[in-house]
Amino acid sequence: MRGVTEHPLAVFADGRGSLLKAHPGRVEGEVYAIVVTPGASRGHHLHRLTTEVFVAVSGEGVVGVLDPGTGEVEHIPLQRRLEVGPGIAHAIFNLGDTELVVVAAMDRPHDPDDVLRHEVPAP
Secondary structure (H helix, E strand, C coil): CCCEEEECCEEEEECCEEEEECCCCCCCCCEEEEEECCCCEEEEEEECCCCEEEEEEECCEEEEEECCCCCCEEEEECCCEEEECCCCEEEEEECCCCCEEEEEEECCCCCHHHEEECCCCCC
């Protein structure tokens, strides 16, 4: 879909555990954690100017994306780093039976005037 890009995750593991490189580049905006309870969803909005990146740390879920211009909808499993550009509505859906924990980053500081509520259909 236009405005949505998937990137492979860099995971480094050994006998001590693992390191997941959630965002390999510099972050100009904000980084935060999102926790979604089983069966719930969060988001249902789009940004006029902001690009947002999502990486699941634990749990099972998808990011639903919707292009308001075309009506195209996709539900993308959170198995890679997902980048959602401006103008694409998005929501995170927990499909598992445990909390879904997602690390997210924005390319600019949060601005409430940049956010427009937009419902994304459930998978």
